[in-house]
Amino acid sequence: MSSAAPEFADELPDDPLFVQALGRAMRVMEAFQKAERPLSLAEIAAATGITRSAAQRIVHTLRKLGYLRMAPDGRGFLPDLAVLNLTYDYLRLNPLIRRASAPLLELRRTVRERVDLSLFDGQRMVYASRLQSKREMFFATLVGHSVPTYCTSGGWAVMAMLPDDEVDQLLAAADMRALTPRTLTDPDAIRAQIALVRQNGHALAFEQILMGEIALGVAIADPAGRPVAAIHVAASLAEWEPEEFRRRIAPLAAEAALAISR
Amino acid sequence: MSSAAPEFADELPDDPLFVQALGRAMRVMEAFQKAERPLSLAEIAAATGITRSAAQRIVHTLRKLGYLRMAPDGRGFLPDLAVLNLTYDYLRLNPLIRRASAPLLELRRTVRERVDLSLFDGQRMVYASRLQSKREMFFATLVGHSVPTYCTSGGWAVMAMLPDDEVDQLLAAADMRALTPRTLTDPDAIRAQIALVRQNGHALAFEQILMGEIALGVAIADPAGRPVAAIHVAASLAEWEPEEFRRRIAPLAAEAALAISR
DNA sequence: CATACTGTATTGCACTCCGATACAGGTGCA
DNA sequence: TGCACCTGTATCGGAGTGCAATACAGTATG
Structure with a gap:
């Protein structure tokens, strides 16, 4: 300095x-x-x-x-x-969040697990809406909370829609630290996840933020095709066999994301 | 003008x-x-x-x-x-909300209905935290959303802790409009509700904001004894007999409020 | 095709913000 | 006890910054 x-x-x-x-x-x-x-x-x-x-x-x-x-x-x-007044105006007037309302509630109703909408903000994914399921930590449920793009299902889904050079930039600039023993911090491992997303249309993250948690993420794009947000569905590994989770949840989440993208 | x-x-x-x-x-x-x-x-x-x-x-x-x-x-x-970054900082650093975290989750777990924390802001009660139950409207669940003090259980509970002259001021300045056919807009009717709160320690509101909804509110005071917030528990009249709702919920909500007031 | 609205850019003047400095009250270390 | 250092608060003259007017390009709307 x-x-x-x-x-x-x-x-x-x-x-x-x-x-x-x-x-x-x-x-x-x-x-x-x-x-x-x-x-x-x-x-x-x-x-x-x-x-x-x-x-x-x-x-x-x-x-x-x-x-x-x-x-x-x-x-x-x-x-x-x-500050909270500003918050409400932002959420209320944001076109994406307006469109997301119905599909997210519908998704929540069918999957009965936690459903989140997070907004892509470069290095972070910022939660704009959270529909809880059962057990919850509190601060993790607060609006405005953000998690790193590089180690979340939503972040991977978003990056999968970016050109490779932007992904490289993002990963190069990321301040990576493992939040759990299983958090991916190796850029190549993350790129492998992104490649998977490009095949499957969704990301599946195991215990990246919290041990015992599995999360499925699907990106949402703006009319120009740029990713701007992601839907997450998060659940407990104690209650789901991973492939079953993917098979059941992925189509529903993808449908919701499509409805929001329009 | x-x-x-x-x-x-x-x-x-x-x-x-x-x-x-x-x-x-x-x-x-x-x-x-x-x-x-x-x-x-x-x-x-x-x-x-x-x-x-x-x-x-x-x-x-x-x-x-x-x-x-x-x-x-x-x-x-x-x-x-x-804007959302500011939101998170506000929620995260607010001492009241920090203290509220555990009791609210506990309350949600036991009552299995919607549990809200709203902050007293004069004419409005502003939602700072929402723990949903089953069916929900979306925008109503957004952080920063606010409802009038004069026609909510939490508002009544808060006013019950204010001196009468401040209540009068508040009601005089309120721009009252009925949100449902049952919304109270007569200052005296509202004062009667406040009197009830002073007896019972909690407020019970029937269909003041939304038809079919019953809500129980308990105020939270700062160390100086001034009301600053309220806990609401909201449920459906289709599922609860009102007196049963009061009997079951009131003690739990009061306990939570006390734990937060400290 | 004219009119009225978008958002954007430039400029000179005056007022507003700037930062140094001083003050009162509380805390903590010696 | 008392000094040193931290709070938040108050005041003031100068200069730099925000002020409002005005002009411009592009796009709906009649």
Whole structure:
């Protein structure tokens, strides 16, 4: 980090339309992504590369607007309720999610296992909708939760629809770490999975995120043919024989994905 | 609307810390709350009371940051994925929701009906977590969805913990409309429900939001004793005799609420 | 074919945001 | 006890940034 390059670019060079104050403010909100507890002004300033003064003004403003609030003990700040209003508008207005509504419920009804819709965001797949089944962990069920693209059934399904050079780029840039003993972190092993998806039309992932879990993923493309999301169906290996799971679930998931893609 | 008062206050008079550009930007994001489809620059400008130029710059910036995107057909703008990252941080870092995790799952497991956690936001109760049961409507299950405080079991439970004058204020300011034929819109009828809550410790709502639905709500207070949220358990009148529902569910919901309040 | 709407680009001026600095209150280490 | 350092809060002059007006290209809609 001894480079002279600025760690934080307030704007791209010569972008006269970019509103600096807004860019900084969103960096403040995003600072909480790496936080595990309330952030003080000094911490916010450090994390975003702005001065404490600027952080003060931005936090003050975001607080008045309901996007941040002071932590219960008066030390540090946290995201606040107004954030959820944005969430709802995003989900409600997103055309893909609107179209996904009926097929996902139908799928959930027939398979009776957990059904998720996740959105492709480069290195991550972000959950936009979750229809639980039985046992659940809580935070894993939160909207906005994301999992790595390289080690999920949905991520493999999405990558299978990308040209090879983009897949290579993605895998090269991935910060791979094994989440379970069985998580694939070898790029070639992942490429092999992608090849399988291109044959089968779906991905099957064994214990990549959680031990005991099997997941089947199918990608959803936009009208131009680019993958933008994926459906997952996740279940317990204690209850399913893998080939049976694939045979039963794959056609239903594929049908749902097709209905959403349109 | 012939008054000379400005319809949009960029800042409170003499608040030297308030960042105008940021206030405007958040107004732009919030403009989508009343939208049913993508908004054009002109519409955003009109909805927020800023000029088209300012809207252009703000939209441009929010777009570069991933909070807005152009609609699929190139006409108008929509909230974009980055919003969900904020969502997750809010849910993940919120102390109340952290504490609620285990009790809610436990409650869901025992009652086997829909269990929600909603946050008190004045006139609205905003859903922060939803654990579905069987049949569901989709949009109703989205995080960030909100329902009026005055006609939900959770809202009644929350109001029961407020002093009477605050209840009166809330009801006076409420824009009451019946969502079903049975929705209570008479302030006195609602006050009667609140009185019941103060006796029973929970609220029971019949078909206030949706015909055929019964809901039981219990409030959650902060350490200072102010209500901040509510647990709902919702079920079908086709499957439950109301008194049986109350008898079975109320103690369990109350226990969960207590565990969360701490 | 004209009109009105899209989104995009440019420019000079003034006001707004900038960052340094100071302050009050609490915590913790010596 | 007291000093050092952390909280969040408040003030202020200067300069840089966001402001609004205006122009432009492309596309529906009448």
